[in-house]
Amino acid sequence: xxxxxxxxxxxxxxxxxxxxxxxxxxxxxxxxxxxxxxxxxxxxxxxxxxxxxxxxxxxxxxxxxxxxxxxxxxxxxxxxxxxxxxxxxxxxxxxxxxxxxxxxxxxxxxxxxxxxxxxxxxxxxxxxxxxxxxxxxxxxxxxxxxxxxxxxxxxxxxxxxxxxxxxxxxxxxxxxxxxxxxxxxxxxxxxxxxxxxxxxxxxxxxxxxxxxxxxxxxxxxxxxxxxxxxxxxxxxxxxxxxxxxxxxxxxxxxxxxxxxxxxxxxxxxxx
Amino acid sequence: xxxxxxxxxxxxxxxxxxxxxxxxxxxxxxxxxxxxxxxxxxxxxxxxxxxxxxxxxxxxxxxxxxxxxxxxxx
Ligand SMILES: Cc1ncc(C[n+]2csc(CCOP(=O)(O)OP(=O)(O)O)c2C)c(N)n1
Ligand code: SF4
Ligand code: SF4
Ligand code: SF4
Ligand SMILES: [Mg+2]
Numbered sequence: 001x002x003x004x005x006x007x008x009x010x011x012x013x014x015x016x017x018x019x020x021x022x023x024x025x026x027x028x029x030x031x032x033x034x035x036x037x038x039x040x041x042x043x044x045x046x047x048x049x050x051x052x053x054x055x056x057x058x059x060x061x062x063x064x065x066x067x068x069x070x071x072x073x074x075x076x077x078x079x080x081x082x083x084x085x086x087x088x089x090x091x092x093x094x095x096x097x098x099x100x101x102x103x104x105x106x107x108x109x110x111x112x113x114x115x116x117x118x119x120x121x122x123x124x125x126x127x128x129x130x131x132x133x134x135x136x137x138x139x140x141x142x143x144x145x146x147x148x149x150x151x152x153x154x155x156x157x158x159x160x161x162x163x164x165x166x167x168x169x170x171x172x173x174x175x176x177x178x179x180x181x182x183x184x185x186x187x188x189x190x191x192x193x194x195x196x197x198x199x200x201x202x203x204x205x206x207x208x209x210x211x212x213x214x215x216x217x218x219x220x221x222x223x224x225x226x227x228x229x230x231x232x233x234x235x236x237x238x239x240x241x242x243x244x245x246x247x248x249x250x251x252x253x254x255x256x257x258x259x260x261x262x263x264x265x266x267x268x269x270x271x
Numbered sequence: 272x273x274x275x276x277x278x279x280x281x282x283x284x285x286x287x288x289x290x291x292x293x294x295x296x297x298x299x300x301x302x303x304x305x306x307x308x309x310x311x312x313x314x315x316x317x318x319x320x321x322x323x324x325x326x327x328x329x330x331x332x333x334x335x336x337x338x339x340x341x342x343x344x345x
Binding site for chain 2: 001003005006007008011012013014015016017020024025027028029030031032033034035038198199200201204205241242243246
């Protein structure tokens with residue numbers, strides 16, 4: 001049997017979602033943003049809610065997400081996506097509303113909007129792509145940057161406290177990696193909180209299941225924020241090739257940001 | 272046990288040559304071409320087509336969604 005015999009419409013088992021437009025992603029080769037877009041589109045297509053979905057894109061590399069999804073979209077000011085999503089959902093409770101943000105957007109400039117949206121328990125879905133850095137602007141330190149990680153603004157590596165012996169022992173400097181996802185899980189306004197990854201097929205499948213649950217909860221009208229963090233790579237600003245960046249992610253990001261459900265149906269998961 | 276034979280088609284012009292599909296194919300089917308596409312990327316192709324089982328791992332992991340997967344039962 002030749003390849004031509006197999007490549008026929010009736011034998012198709014996988015192709016990208018029809019809810020993605022034909023515009024090629026502008027993301028760097030191997031960037032997790034593309035994978036996350038793909039599985040969100042698959043979920044919306046499978047749930048059949050594309051005609052009543054409104055996405056809110058961030059400032060960051062995903063700023064032009066509106067070009068890639070064939071659903072309605074708004075582009076929010078930096079960090080304000082959850083506030084924007086709040087307004088849309090309150091005016092149109094029947095719409096399925098989701099925000100999509102990076103770690104600089106969600107956990108630095110937008111911390112206020114993140115915490116208060118979660119605290120108000122808006123019935124929306126929040127997607128949080130954590131690559132531990134400001135990707136779009138050239139790799140500055142984010143609140144989520146790992147200790148010791150070199151970035152444009154921490155060229156010697158992020159230090160939570162200044163080094164000993166300099167007369168400043170123990171003085172806070174760059175702060176600690178911010179676990180915003182664990183933080184918002186403790187707010188009564190969050191319904192479902194989980195951390196996932198997309199570096200290999202098994203984790204893409206898990207992440208897709210989590211995103212599906214995060215939308216199903218909203219569709220079923222369960223009040224409360226459904227929050228999905230995806231630990232992702234920014235291979236360009238980590239200055240690694242894509243495959244090496246994914247390996248580095250497994251070895252360095254995941255020990256700091258372990259995967260799994262943190263809160264399900266409004267109850268913290270016992271670890 | 273039923274066995275399967277698969278094949279993939281890569282949208283060569285949209286592939287960015289990231290290599291993520293190459294390392295995630297359990298059968299070692301995919302390689303990056305020596306030639307480049309219009310954007311200068313060494314695109315992915317089926318170097319060992321006979322080994323493909325149509326598991327779709329490559330399609331599921333490709334950040335740019337450029338792989339379609341086909342499968343037949345033998
Ligand atoms: C008000 C304002 N401040 C700062 C910036 C510059 N800026 C653009 S994107 C960005 C950070 C993006 O990082 P992140 O949210 O992690 O997204 P990524 O690109 O990593 O996906 C910053 C600081 C801006 N555009 N607007
Ligand atoms: S700069 Fe980083 S986050 Fe932005 S597209 Fe490139 S790899 Fe992705
Ligand atoms: S994962 Fe996709 S973009 Fe990357 S090399 Fe394979 S086919 Fe090309
Ligand atoms: S379908 Fe499976 S076996 Fe075939 S090329 Fe893709 S990953 Fe490899
Ligand atoms: Mg980032």
